[in-house]
Amino acid sequence: MKERAMDVAILIFDGVTALDAVGPYQVLSLVPGARVRWVAAEPGPKRCDGGMVLVAMEPLDAVPHPEVIVVPGGLDVRPAMADPRVRAWLTAAHATARWTTSVCSGALILAASGLLAGRRATTHWAVMEQLGKLGARPVAERVVEEGRVITAAGVSAGIDMALTLAARLAGPVTAQAVQLAIEYSPEPPFSSGSLATSPPEVVSAAGTLLLEAIRDEAARRPAA
Amino acid sequence: MKERAMDVAILIFDGVTALDAVGPYQVLSLVPGARVRWVAAEPGPKRCDGGMVLVAMEPLDAVPHPEVIVVPGGLDVRPAMADPRVRAWLTAAHATARWTTSVCSGALILAASGLLAGRRATTHWAVMEQLGKLGARPVAERVVEEGRVITAAGVSAGIDMALTLAARLAGPVTAQAVQLAIEYSPEPPFSSGSLATSPPEVVSAAGTLLLEAIRDEAARRPAA
Numbered sequence: 001m002k003e004r005a006m007d008v009a010i011l012i013f014d015g016v017t018a019l020d021a022v023g024p025y026q027v028l029s030l031v032p033g034a035r036v037r038w039v040a041a042e043p044g045p046k047r048c049d050g051g052m053v054l055v056a057m058e059p060l061d062a063v064p065h066p067e068v069i070v071v072p073g074g075l076d077v078r079p080a081m082a083d084p085r086v087r088a089w090l091t092a093a094h095a096t097a098r099w100t101t102s103v104c105s106g107a108l109i110l111a112a113s114g115l116l117a118g119r120r121a122t123t124h125w126a127v128m129e130q131l132g133k134l135g136a137r138p139v140a141e142r143v144v145e146e147g148r149v150i151t152a153a154g155v156s157a158g159i160d161m162a163l164t165l166a167a168r169l170a171g172p173v174t175a176q177a178v179q180l181a182i183e184y185s186p187e188p189p190f191s192s193g194s195l196a197t198s199p200p201e202v203v204s205a206a207g208t209l210l211l212e213a214i215r216d217e218a219a220r221r222p223a224a
Numbered sequence: 225m226k227e228r229a230m231d232v233a234i235l236i237f238d239g240v241t242a243l244d245a246v247g248p249y250q251v252l253s254l255v256p257g258a259r260v261r262w263v264a265a266e267p268g269p270k271r272c273d274g275g276m277v278l279v280a281m282e283p284l285d286a287v288p289h290p291e292v293i294v295v296p297g298g299l300d301v302r303p304a305m306a307d308p309r310v311r312a313w314l315t316a317a318h319a320t321a322r323w324t325t326s327v328c329s330g331a332l333i334l335a336a337s338g339l340l341a342g343r344r345a346t347t348h349w350a351v352m353e354q355l356g357k358l359g360a361r362p363v364a365e366r367v368v369e370e371g372r373v374i375t376a377a378g379v380s381a382g383i384d385m386a387l388t389l390a391a392r393l394a395g396p397v398t399a400q401a402v403q404l405a406i407e408y409s410p411e412p413p414f415s416s417g418s419l420a421t422s423p424p425e426v427v428s429a430a431g432t433l434l435l436e437a438i439r440d441e442a443a444r445r446p447a448a
Contacts, residue, residue: 017250018246018249018250019246019247019249019250019406022242022243022246022276023243025242025243025274025276026241026242026243026274026379026380029273029274029275029276030274030433030437032433032436036274036275036276038276045279049253050249050250050253050254050260051253051260052246052249052253052260052262052278052279053278053279053281054276054277054278055269055276055277055279057277104407124407125407142409142411143411143413153407153409154405154406154407155250155405155406155407155408156250156383156406156407156408156409156410157407159380159410159412160410160411160412160413163412163413163414164413167413167414172414173425173426173429174429174433175413175414176414176416176422176426176429176430177416177426177429177430177432177433178430178433179412179413179414179416179417180416180417180418180419180422180426180427180430181378181379181430181433181434181437182243182378182379182380183328183348183349183377183378183379183380183381183417183418184379184380184410184412184417185366185377185380185412185417185418185421186380186383186384186408186410186412186417187366187367187384188383188384188387188403188408188409188410189367189384189387189388189391189399189403190387190391190396190399190400190403192400192401192403192404193403193404193407193408193409193410194404194407194409195404197409198400198404201397202397202400202401202404203404205397205398205400205401206400206401206402206404206405208401209254209256209398209401209402209405210405212256213254213405
C-alpha cells in the first residue's frame with residue numbers, strides 16, 4: 001500500500017560534496033511514501049567536488065513545501081550561502097517543513113539563512129568554528145537534533161542522520177529495515193574517523209588533502 | 225606535488241544503486257593522483273534506483289586500462305550481467321588492472337564475466353546464494369580481498385572497501401587522512417546493519433522494502 005507522497009527536497013549546487021547528498025538519498029528513498037526531489041536555484045547538472053555530476057531536476061519553487069529539507073555541504077559553500085534564492089527558499093520552506101536537516105558544511109548554509117540562530121548544531125570538524133561565528137552553538141557530536149532541525153557532522157554522517165530521521169518519519173522497525181537493506185554495519189579499517197581519535201600526522205595529512213581538494217575545486221570553477 | 229594520474233573507472237548502468245558507486249567515489253577521489261572516471265556501455269545519464277540520475281561521461285573504450293575498476297550493484301543487475309560490451313570490457317580491463325572491485329550486487333556482474341570463478345567473494349546478503357551459483361565462493365564478510373580482487377557487501381560497504389583500497393594505493397596514513405576528511409566515524413542509530421544482528425521482524429520488513437523497490441524500479445524501466 002502506497003502512502004501519500006512525502007516530499008524530501010535535497011538542495012544541490014555547484015561544488016556540492018556528492019556523498020553528503022547521496023548518503024541521505026539512499027536512506028530516505030527507501031522510506032515508504034517518500035519521494036526524493038533534487039532541487040537547485042538553477043536546475044540542471046551540478047559539478048560535485050572531485051568532478052562527478054549530480055542533476056537537479058527541478059527549480060526551488062517547484063517544491064515550496066517539502067516535508068523534509070536536506071542541505072548537503074561542499075568544499076566552498078559561500079556561493080550557496082550568499083544566494084538570495086537559496087535563502088528565500090530555505091526560510092519559507094523551513095516554516096512549513098516537518099524536518100530541516102543538513103550534512104557537513106550544509107549547516108553553514110542553514111546558518112546563513114538564520115535557521116540555526118542560538119541552536120545547538122554540528123558540522124564538519126574543519127568548519128566547526130565558522131559555524132559558531134554564524135550564530136549557532138556548535139557541538140562536536142555526530143548527529144544533533146534540536147526541535148525540527150537535525151544537523152550531521154562531516155560527509156558520511158549524513159547516513160547516520162538520515163537513519164535517525166527515518167525512525168522519526170516511519171518508526172524504528174522501518175528505519176532498521178532500511179539500515180539492513182543498505183547493509184549499514186560499518187567496519188572502518190582505521191579509527192581515524194574523528195579528530196579525537198586521529199594521530200597528529202593524520203590530522204595534518206587530512207588538512208593537506210582538503211586544501212588540495214579546495215584548490216582543485218577553485219580551478220574547476222568557471223570565472224564569474 | 226601531483227603524481228601521474230591513476231585512472232579509477234566506475235562502471236554504471238540504468239538501475240545502479242547510487243550509494244554503491246558514490247561511497248567509493250568520495251573516498252577514491254580524495255586519494256592523491258587518482259582520477260575517477262564514470263564509464264558506461266552507453267555514456268549519458270543513468271537512472272539510479274529511487275529515481276536519481278548519475279552521469280557516465282565516457283564510453284567503456286575510453287578507459288581500456290584503468291588502474292582500478294569499481295563495479296557497483298543495483299536492484300536488478302541482469303541487464304548489466306548479460307551485456308556483451310560490459311563483459312568484454314571487464315575481462316580486458318581486469319587483465320591489466322591493479323585492482324578490480326565490486327560493491328553489493330556488483331559482484332554478480334564480476335562473476336558473470338568469469339572474474340570470480342573459485343574466488344572467495346562477498347555481496348549483498350539478499351543475493352549471496354546467487355553469487356555461489358555463479359561460481360564464486362561466497363563468504364558473509366564485509367570486505368573480502370583475494371588477490372587483485374576486492375568485493376564488498378551491500379551498498380554502504382563500498383565505503384569500507386574503498387578505504388581498504390586507499391591504504392593499498394596510497395599507504396595507511398593517506399587512507400586514514402581520507403577517512404578523517406569524510407569524517408567516517410559511523411554511529412548507526414540501530415544495530416540492524418547485518419542479517420546476524422537483525423530481529424526477524426526487521427529482516428522481514430527489509431525484504432518487503434527491497435521487493436517494493438524492485439517493483440518500482442521495474443515500473444520505471446522503459447519497455448524493451
